[in-house]
Each structure stands twice: as structure tokens, then as C-alpha cells.
Amino acid sequence: MDKKITLDHNLEVFSRIASLKIHTTKLVEGLLSGHHRSQNKGSSVEFADYKDYSPGDETKHIDWKVVGKTDKHQIKQFEQSTNLKATILLDASGSMGYESTNPKAIKKMDYARTLVAALSYLFLKQSDSVGLYLFNETITTPVPARSKPTHFKYILHELVMLTPQGATKLESVIESLAKQLFGRGIIVLVSDLLTKETGIEKKLNLLATRGMEVIIFHILDSDEVSLPFEGDIVFESLEDDSSIGLNPDDIRETYQREIQKKIKYYRSLCSNLGIDYIFLETSTPLEQGLTYYLSRRKNPGKR
């Protein structure tokens, strides 16, 4: 968790980080700010109330103006921002590297990358600590949670340097992560959930029962949903060496039914486990996802 983070000083990387940062900043700034408030009172910038001084209180918090007026030692109380710990899990398996045949369409990985960056920025902007875990079969790149604004660049760096590869082993990843995370916090899973695994339900349940707030961003390319291809095609797997030759016309309807069935399954599963499930097609503007998230944070009881 305390793994030292180093930055790649490559110019191109910097350029891409900068681009991502600008894009993300614009995206987030354009949305609502200040929606994320703590219900706990503590030392913060916003005044909340006064209380009588009692021994042990820090004298620096005595409002001397009030002492002058009332001759009573009053201490200012402020609304204290939570020290929220957000952990973002980003699927870095090969399947996330799918690039749509439509050149104008955003790549799935870029979509996920931007989403993660935006969320990170949002967390950090609200002084929450954010950690990023990239995974495929295992956690490949852990970025420990920090709340410093400068932590953002480390996150951006890892996002930029990310190369999707390997198979998705979500079960083992969640299991290992559950062992590392303590206390309450938010876990954001960004993945296409394209895996043959069947025990995900148990693992998600494990997280949910430990009091963690789990949000799943299920990202799929439009091609993956509709299978729009024509002619005889050999489909080669992005995660392993398997391939299959077929004409999509033959299976399109069945495939579409199958993928919708999966989405429905995850939606139903998450609903049952009290997990926020947001399905995003890459054709959907990213703002929608973030808007949902922010509205969710504003109205925590609303699911």
C-alpha cells in the first residue's frame, strides 16, 4: 500500500497526462461542486457553532472577539470535511483494450481512463484520499490512497501508462483487495465485467458486508453490445489465444440477448447487494456517468 510511486518523465507521457488532466478538470469543474459534504463537525473552514472552552481545548480556537464582547471563552466549531478513502479498481485486462471499428468512437480504455481520472480529481478536490488499483488477473499497479492534491498527477501517470493486457480475474482481485482495505470507504470498480468467472457475486457480497460503499461502472463498447460486424470474421480474443470464425449475422440476435442478460444480471445482483451499478456504453457521454455519481453523493440515501 505504501509502495513508492515514481513518475515517468517522458515528455509524451507528460503531454498525455496534461491532456487528460485538462480534459478531466474541465469535465469536473463544469459539473456541480460542493455536493460532497461531511455531516461530521470538526476543524474546517466553515463555521458551525460555539462551545464553552474547557481545559484541553486548543487555545487557538478561542474566538477572542466573542471573549471581548461577552467575557466568555467560546471556542469556534467548524463543519469538518470527512477524510473519505476512495479506492478505484480499474480493469486493465486485455478486453478493456478493445478498440471500436468506428474511428470516431471513443476507445473503451480511454473512456474508463477518463472516468477514473475524473473521479480521482473529484475525490481529491474534496480532500478525500484516492487510491488506484489496476488489475487483470491480479492487481498489477497499486497506487495507495492519498488526499494531497499532488497525488492526482501520480494517478494520471498510471492511467496514461496503462496498457490493457491479460485476462480478467475479478474474483481473486476483490478477494485480495478485501484483505488490504480496512475501515469504511468507497470502492469504485470500473470494468467491462467480461469474464467467465461465476463467483463474483460472493466477492462483491464480501465487500458490501464489510460496510464498504461499492460503486460499479460497467463499461462496454457499443460494438460489444450490438455486434454490428458483417461478413465472415475471425474473432481473436484480446485476453488469450482463443479465436473463433463466424458470420455475426448468424448469432447477432442471440449474442445481443446474451449480453443484455448479463447486464441485467449485474444490475439485479448489485441492487440486491446494495451496490451502485452504473452501466455505461462508450457511446454514452461520460458526463452522464459522473452526473449520476455526483447526484448519488448528494443524496446518499438515494440509490
Place this chain on the structure above:
Amino acid sequence: MSLNFLSPLYLFGILGIVAPILIHLLTRQKKKYLRFSAVYLLMEVKNRCTKRSTPNRFFLLFIRCMAIILLSIAMSNPIFSFNTSNNFATNNPSANVFIVDDSYSMGTQVNQETYYSSAVKTVLEIIQSLPNASIYTVVSGSSSGRILQEWTDAPGKIKKILETSQPSVRTTDIGLAIKQALRLLEPVSKKNKHIYILTDRDRNGWDKNYPSALETKIQHPLHIIDFSEMRSGVNQAAVTRSEVQQEFLNNHHIVKVKIKVANLLESKLINKLNVSLWIDGKKKIGGTIDIDADSSAEKELSFPLQSNDFLNGEIRIENDSLITDNIRFFSHQPDQTIKTLVVDGDPNTVEHLSETFYLERALNPFDSSHSNIELTFSTPGELSRLNLSDYSVMILCNLQDLPYGYEQELEKYSLSGGALFITLGDQINTKFYNEKLGGILPVFLKAIHTTTKNKEPFRFLIQPSKHPVLNIFKGKALQEMKSITFDTIYSIEAREGTNYTTPITFKNEFPAIIESINGKGKVILFTSSIDRDWNNFPIQPTFLPWIQRWIKYSARGLDSHLKKNLLIGEPFYLQKSSEKPTVYITSPNGKVTYPSSINGKIEFQDTDTPGVYKIYQDPNNFSTRETSTILPQLPYGAELIGSFNVNIDPIESIPGKISNDEIKSLLPETNITFSSGYQKLNVKKTGESRAISTFILILMGIMLLFEGWLVRKE
């Protein structure tokens, strides 16, 4: 199993598959590869989904290529066989003699094909399987032993000859064919020499005197291909004999045809086999016949003559798998008069005192041809100048003796079918008759018995008789015969080892008539005189029918001194003196032959067609030729003088087959392989050895329809 092609050049058509392959290559879409994320899901879905909206282009290409290949194969006339003919194939060119049994039994039909046509196909298959530069010749396996095709290296020639050939009507003669084959192979320089015999293995075609009969040892491999196993249709019956007899005993002109039909089935009775008699192509009479298994039955078919025209007849039985032996030909000349030679042994210048005076009046009462008996009179001295074969009946009346050595001529005449009617009298030299005519007469003349005036004369013992001559004498006629008196008669004594009958006797039990058979002729001896010297019979009203009937009866073998019934291939001979007109013979197929004649003997060899051959003579031409000549038509004025029938030899119909072991024992030290023609051509059984072209064409059609459906769906 093997697949052979009769027209292999069409196989080059297979190269036509280049066209669809090129089209496929030129129009094929480059295969797309796509790196995809949810391949595992595609796999799952594909396993559950059987739909195929577009055909596999390779499958389409395969179908198109197959259609072209099948078309080429079908055009090349393939013959599929389970028992490969490559058994005979060698790597080196070889000389091959094909002995194709073309006997008539090879005409047996099996599924619209004959053994012969199957044999022809097998020959062509074998030729197909032999290496290039091999040479072939084809020899007939029937008694003709003909070379159907001389040595050739062109299979096309063999094919042409064989496909236009038909089974002959001859019998099998494998020995003759092997001899021919060995003679043909002798000068051939090739190392590999083979003899193939394609036969139904009729037992009669194999000579028991092999190998000595072959003169040479068979040193080459001998392949015997048997077609007898192909029999699915059965040759159940054959007509083996037909004999015509005209009933001369009355004037109703009834013709009787005796037929004999053989049941060729070993263990099955034939019930009500249809038999019919045809005259000049029209059915005259029909009937049925029952025949026990493996035996023969006879039947007599009779019909009245409506004219005196020449009868060209056939006996037919209902068809079975071999048609050839269901027909037998016969002929008859109804208006043929009975030429009778009367030799008067007691001539007299006073006509009514002559021995033959009453006989002449009885046999030719109105000096016309009503009786169908044409009389020629002669004295013993004139006999040597006469040709006895011109006469059907010879009556010797009170003849003392014969010119020196003439008894041998008489015996020969009788043996060959001439009828002899001998009457006695006072001129008879008993010693001569008893010593010299032993070959003709079955009895010795013992003694003369005479009655005196006071004694009761000899009389016929009158009683109803079933004898063909006497059975008409009934009632009044019979009573009239009682009044006939005989003063003198001869008694007789039987010679040892002879057979004779006495159709009528005297009351004292002395024989009145002695009847015997001598060879093919009848001999009748009347023990009294034919004039009034010894009896009053000639002036009795019953004398005329009595003597006429005896003459006609004795003349039953009228034409038998000409061999009328020949078998296919047997030559016809006819004695002809230089004073006689020229003879012509017409064959059943209408061919007119001027036969060769050497030393007065006419010889006619061309008897290869079954049927009735007619003999004509040209009264205006007396020439002869040493070589036979074919004429475009009969000379004007030629008269029909006779006929002979040529029929197939029924021995070929006998179902007995020679076994492998018997053949091996007949041909020791010969390398013989046996195979079944049935297996070679079994394709049809499993779908039409008959050529499989049709099947392949149908398959091709189905493929094209399927291809069209796939493309349309696409």
C-alpha cells in the same frame, strides 16, 4: 472393387473444376480478423446457435467442383464392380485372347440384359484395366470357332465389334475356341499372354478328351469368367423335337405335329405350359402341356389342311429367360404325291392277265391324282436304271428274284425310309427270298398252302381292329371282307432276332399281312397274290380302300430318305444326277444359294439360321457348280421340290454346368483362375451394373439443385 470407364477421354472434363476454383479465388472476400473482447461469449453463443445464414463458400465451391467431376464421370460411362477386373492386369503390355461364348444359352436374359451382353461389358472392362500397348483378339466360344476380331491394339475396335454382336444359335465349343486361341497366340512375341473365357459353363461345351483334343498344352494363364451365376430368370423349358406326319389314311388331310418339350427345372413341375403351333406366322392351334421336373413330355397337335400349299411352321412355348429354345421349326409339303414304283414280276401282254392289273386300278382308279398315289411300273430288268430315292413306296408283285446284287440297293432304300410292299405268287423263288432278303424280310417263306375245291377256302379272320389301316373297316365293310376267299397262301416262319406284327391273319391263324420296320422304312408282306390267281380279293369292293390305305400307311416315312431335320451348323446333302435340273436353296432369311455340287452330291453348308430351308429346282437349267454362290433372287420358273428344317441343338438348353474342379481335371497343369461375371457386374444389382452413369447424373442434378438453393438463400 474397381471403377472402370468405357469412354475415359471424358474424364479430362474433370479439368473443368479449374473454372469454379478460379471464380472462387477471384471473387473471394479476404478473411477479416478482428481482435475482440467477448470471444468467450461468442463461443458460448455459437455453440447454442445452429443458424447459418450464409453458406460456406468452400462448401459451395466443393459442390460446384463435384458437379463438374460427376458430369465428367457420368459421360465417361463408368462401370463399377466389386470384384475388380484388375486381377488380370499386369504392368507390362500383354497379348490377350478373349473367348466369348456366343452360344445361344448366353442369350439368357437377366434384368433386361443377357449373359452375352454382360460378357461383352466384362471384356471391355478388362481391356480398360490392361496397360497400354496390349493387344487383343476375340474368338467365338461356340461351335463356329470364328475369330470375331483379329489382333488389334485399339480397344475401340473390340468395343465396336462386340457391342454390335449377338449370341449365335450354335452350341458351346470351348475346345475349338481354345485351339483357335493357342493358334493365335503362337506367333505373338509378347511375353505376357492371357486367355480369357467368358462363358455360362454349359457342360456340353467342354470336351472330355482334353487336353489331348487340344493337341497343345495351354501354357498361358487361363481366366474363366462365369456368367451362369447371374441367372435370376430361369430357362424353364425348351422344345426339343417337332415331327410332322400327314394322315394319309383318309382324305381329310389332317396334319399331325408331334412335339416334345423338356422341363429344364430340376425340381419343379411345369403346369399348363402354353404350347402353340404357327403356320406362316399365324397361330393355328394352341394348347397346354404338363411336364414333370427334369423330364420331357410329348404332345400331338393336329389341324386340317385347308390347301395344299407348303407349310412353314413353328412350335412355340411361352417365353422364359431364354427365348431361343422356345421355338422349333418344321415344314411340310401336303400335296406331295406318293410316288410308287410297281415292279411287276409276272407281266403279260394281255393286260388283265398282268399281275399288276388290279393293283393299278385300285391305286389309281380314275387315272387321276385323287388318290395322291403316282404309279410307275417297271420290270425287274429295268430296276437298275431307276433311282429308288425318287420313290416313296416300292411294290414288288410276284417277283421271282432281283437282279444280281440288287438286294443291297433294296435294303439301303428301306433303311433310308423307303416303304416296301411285297406280294407273293406263283413266280416267287422261295430260296432267293429266304437267302437274299434276310435284311428286309423278318420271316422265311415256308410253304405254299392251297385248298381244293371241296375244301373251305382260306378267309380273313375278321374282327374289329385298331390298326390304322384296318380300323375303318366296320359293319358292312367288315362283313363284305368275310366273303373274300383265298385259294393259295404262303405260310411263314420268323427269322431269329426279328420283330414283326401280323395286323391281319387268316382263320387258320396263318398271317395274311406281316408288318415290320427296317431302319426308317416299313416293310409289308402280303402272303397271297395281288391278282386273282390265288384269291378273289382284287374284285371285291373293299380291295381298293384296303390296298390304298396300306400303301399310304407304309409311305408314312415319305420324305425320310432325305434328312429333313438338321441342327444348326450341320451341312445339307442331296444326291443329284447330272440329268436332273439345277437345285437352289432359300434360307429362312431369304438368301438364295446356288449350292456347290461335286460328283453329283449337292452340299449346302450355310445352316446358321434356324428355320425352314426350301429346295427349288429350275427345270430349264441342268448346270452344276463346284463352288457355292449367293444369288440375288430365285431364277424365274424355279419349282419348290422340298424342304429341310434347321433347328437349334437342344443340348445347349440342358442346365448342367461344369464345375471348377472338373475344368481343372480336364485341363491339368494349366494355370486357371475362376471368377464370377455376376460379381464383376453386380453394380446393377446394387443399382444398375447397369452403368452407374444415370445414378451419377441424378447425384449431380441434386448437387446443382442444392447449390442453387444455397445461393438463392444467400
